[in-house]
Structures are given as structure tokens and as C-alpha cells.
Amino acid sequence: MTEKRDYYEVLGVARDADPDDIRKAYRQAALKHHPDRNPGDATAEAKFKEATEAYSVLSDAEKRSTYDRFGHAGLGSGGFDFSNAGMGDILSQFQDMFSDFFGGMGGFGFPGGGRRRAAPPRGQDVRVEATISLKDAIAGCKKEVCVRGAASCEQCNGSGAKPGTEPERCVGCNGTGQATTQRGFIMFSTTCPRCRGAGQTIKDPCAGCSGVGKVERQRKVLVTFPAGIDSEQRLRVPGQGMPGPSGSAAGDLYVDVTVEDDARFQREGYDLITRREISFPEAALGAELEIDLPDDSQVSVDVPAGTQPGTVLSLRGKGVPRLDQRGSGDLHVVVEVQVPRKLSKRARQLLNELESELTPTHEAASLG
Ligand SMILES: [Zn+2]
Ligand SMILES: [Zn+2]
Known part of the structure; x- marks a missing residue:
């Protein structure tokens, strides 16, 4: 066991330092060596314990004067050696002291920290699922979603006390x-x-909630689905989760979005793919097509003469709006060419004629 360092030395303050200096010195040391900031660093942990131990003595006038007169020995074996104590024990035993220190900052205020942090009281977050149509996903929409759970009692405004009385x-x-x-x-x-x-x-509990301040209720929350939203995306609605304990901030509502399949369109990110059958004459001669858009409006597309089966005609900006509002994706029209399954006598005759008409070209091509 190593010899204990002098408490003033640990905090780096003079023996006649006033309580304010001691407080500042400890705060600085605690912030620097706090385990949330130095995960897995044994040296930092030891320093944090050492500083906390020193502060717990020097911040208390009576203990400080005992220590000044008799040193470490004067404090006896009253549990003042923290070097072997668990970090969790120290943090929980000194929680009040820490919150006094760092209170108003929401716990310790360490980015990425969280272990043993005393989070400010706040209601729970709630997760719900919502399904919208492709049309709504593209246009954006506002829709009510149902949230089940505890809601603040309206009779007592969540206080739990009978109206007219106070807790x-x-x-x-x-x-x-x-x-x-x-x-x-x-x-x-x-x-x-x-x-x-x-x-x-609460002396006189509210009849509406039996003094709990909350009632189980189904709430409807109006959620805005931005244009361009897709399945497996999550929306956050601040403050629409569970009410916080005794009037503190409510949690958040998270909405997991599913966009329904639309038989007419396949979605690839911000692009839409649709298939369209045309006749062989249309493919050969060219045509103008009216293509349905997801919002049920139509757009016309020029099919050039000699279009081959499987050709993709792309319409810029006719896809899904980008969530960052920088334009929209494209609509791709995959052109499929219908081959008639049944032929009338006349159709057969015409196709035979067409075949002979096209054959010389065919032979010329194959003869090179
Ligand atoms: Zn109490
Ligand atoms: Zn109530």
C-alpha cells in the first residue's frame, strides 16, 4: 500500500486555500479525471478517487480542521481510503455532491459519457409504427398516429392532488x-x-387518477411525414412521448415508417421504376405514351421509332423528392414490347406480308 498523498497536494491548493478555491480545484480535477471521460484508464480513475477523497475532507470544515491537526491518522479508519473502493460506489455515494457541482448542466455534461450519470428527470420515449402510401410519401403528408400509454391527468394537471388542493x-x-x-x-x-x-x-388524491397524476389513455398525435420519406426511416416528434415525472419534460415519440408497396412502381431510393407494354408497331414506328405518376397525374413520354424491348426511358425529376429538398429522383420507364398471342386471319396475312417486306434487308444483312 502506497503512502497517502497530502490532500492539499492532491488538489493543488495552498493549506490556507478558501472553500471556493478548493471547490474550483476539485471541479477541475474531477472533470479531467472522470471515468466517463477516460474509459478504461486506471490512472485517471485512481486520480479521480484520490481527488474525491481529498475534496470530501477539505470541503467539510470540521473534517478539514481534524485533518489539519492530525493528518490522515486523525480521520481514523472511518472509510476514508477510497483507493480500493469501486468507482460505482464512489459515484453513487457522492451523487449529491456531484449533482450539486454539475447540476444545471444535466448530469456531468460529458459528451459520450453516461455511466452512472444522473440524467435530468424526463418522460420515457415511445415508439410507434405508421404505414403511409407511396403517394403520400412522395407528396409528404400529415397524419394522426395513435399513442397508447400514460398521459398527464387533465383533472389535476398531472399533480395528482384533488383539484383545488396542492401536493x-x-x-x-x-x-x-x-x-x-x-x-x-x-x-x-x-x-x-x-x-x-x-x-x-398528497393529502387529498385526485379522483381522476387516484393521485398518480397520470391516466392510461390513447392519444392522437399529428405527425408530419416529409416528402421523400421511405420505409425503415424513423421520425422523431419531440415532447410527444410519455409525460415526465412530476411535471418535468416529456419524452419523445419515434415513428417507424413503412411505405406501402404500389403495384405500379418499384422504388429505388429516390428513383421510381415503372413498366409499360407497347405494341410491336408502336415500338417500330414510335409513339407517345401517357404514363401514370404516383399522384395519379400523368406525364407524356416519347417512344422513338425503333425502340427495342427492355429499353429504359428516363424522365428526370419525376421520381421521389429528396429529403434534403435538392430536387427529385428520376422516373424510369422500362418499355416492354407485346407479342400478340392470337392472330386473326387478316393479322396473320399482314404479318406474312411484313415478313417478306423485311426479309430482303435481313438477308442483305446476313450476307454482309
Ligand atoms: Zn420525502
Ligand atoms: Zn388527476
């Missing part, structure tokens, strides 16, 4: 929801047993 601040925890007990030198925080962490008690 009272819990006397067990003075409204904090946390009961603190001291064991040795360490403060333990537990959920207040009197109010179960709510911080308030």
Missing part, C-alpha cells in the same frame, strides 16, 4: 426525494421512504 412538500426529505444519513464520515443518500422519492405527499 405538499414531503417533511421527510424537505422535498428533495432523497434521505441522507451519515455513517462515519460518509453521507449516504437513499430514496426517501416517506414520499418514495417524489419529494411531495
Whole structure:
């Protein structure tokens, strides 16, 4: 076991530093060495523990004066050696101290952190599924989706108290929801047993929600589906999830989108593919076609003379609008040539004539 460093040295402050300097020094050290910022770094963890230990003593006037007079020995074996304590234990035991420090920043405010972070209270996020037609996906639309779950009680505005009365601040925890007990030198925080962490008690419960403040209800939320949305995409509607505990912010609603298949079109990203049969004369002579668009309007397409089966005619910008609003994809028309299955006598005769008409060219070609 290594010898313990001097607490003032750990925090890098003078022996006569005032509480404010100590606080600042600790905050700096805690931010620098916090495990959320240094994942898997044992040295940083050790430094974080060391600084936390030092701060827990130097920030307390009584403990500080004991330490000033008697050093580490003066603090006895009251649990002040943190070097072997688990990180989680330290973080949870000092949660109050940390939230006091970093409160208002929403937890520790570390990007990408999250372990043991005290997140600000907020309602749960909700996920629902919604199916829209290809037409609606292309044009964009607003549609109501049903969200089942707890909703804020309208009779009491979510307070849980009978209308006309107010919830009272819990006397067990003075409204904090946390009961603190001291064991040795360490403060333990537990959920207040009197109010179960709510911080308030209700004398006359609301009849509508039995004092819970929430009721199970089906809500309808109007969701905007932007033009160009596709299947397997997810929309976020802020604040339309579950209501937060005791009036805090609601969670978000996530809508998983499915775009229905449209028999007329195949979608490839922002492009649409449609198939169109034309007759052999149309392919040979050329034609003008009217092509249906997903919004049921039509667009005309020129089929040039001599068009071969499988030719793709592309119409720029007639596909799906891009979500970034930079134009639209294309509509590709795959031209298929119908070969008649049944022929009338006259049709047979005409085709035979056509065959003889076309044959010399055929022979000339094959003779080279
Ligand atoms: Zn309480
Ligand atoms: Zn109510």
C-alpha cells in the first residue's frame, strides 16, 4: 500500500486555500479525471478517487480542521481510503455532491459519457409504427398516429392532488426525494421512504387518477411525414412521448415508417421504376405514351421509332423528392414490347406480308 498523498497536494491548493478555491480545484480535477471521460484508464480513475477523497475532507470544515491537526491518522479508519473502493460506489455515494457541482448542466455534461450519470428527470420515449402510401410519401403528408400509454391527468394537471388542493412538500426529505444519513464520515443518500422519492405527499388524491397524476389513455398525435420519406426511416416528434415525472419534460415519440408497396412502381431510393407494354408497331414506328405518376397525374413520354424491348426511358425529376429538398429522383420507364398471342386471319396475312417486306434487308444483312 502506497503512502497517502497530502490532500492539499492532491488538489493543488495552498493549506490556507478558501472553500471556493478548493471547490474550483476539485471541479477541475474531477472533470479531467472522470471515468466517463477516460474509459478504461486506471490512472485517471485512481486520480479521480484520490481527488474525491481529498475534496470530501477539505470541503467539510470540521473534517478539514481534524485533518489539519492530525493528518490522515486523525480521520481514523472511518472509510476514508477510497483507493480500493469501486468507482460505482464512489459515484453513487457522492451523487449529491456531484449533482450539486454539475447540476444545471444535466448530469456531468460529458459528451459520450453516461455511466452512472444522473440524467435530468424526463418522460420515457415511445415508439410507434405508421404505414403511409407511396403517394403520400412522395407528396409528404400529415397524419394522426395513435399513442397508447400514460398521459398527464387533465383533472389535476398531472399533480395528482384533488383539484383545488396542492401536493405538499414531503417533511421527510424537505422535498428533495432523497434521505441522507451519515455513517462515519460518509453521507449516504437513499430514496426517501416517506414520499418514495417524489419529494411531495398528497393529502387529498385526485379522483381522476387516484393521485398518480397520470391516466392510461390513447392519444392522437399529428405527425408530419416529409416528402421523400421511405420505409425503415424513423421520425422523431419531440415532447410527444410519455409525460415526465412530476411535471418535468416529456419524452419523445419515434415513428417507424413503412411505405406501402404500389403495384405500379418499384422504388429505388429516390428513383421510381415503372413498366409499360407497347405494341410491336408502336415500338417500330414510335409513339407517345401517357404514363401514370404516383399522384395519379400523368406525364407524356416519347417512344422513338425503333425502340427495342427492355429499353429504359428516363424522365428526370419525376421520381421521389429528396429529403434534403435538392430536387427529385428520376422516373424510369422500362418499355416492354407485346407479342400478340392470337392472330386473326387478316393479322396473320399482314404479318406474312411484313415478313417478306423485311426479309430482303435481313438477308442483305446476313450476307454482309
Ligand atoms: Zn420525502
Ligand atoms: Zn388527476
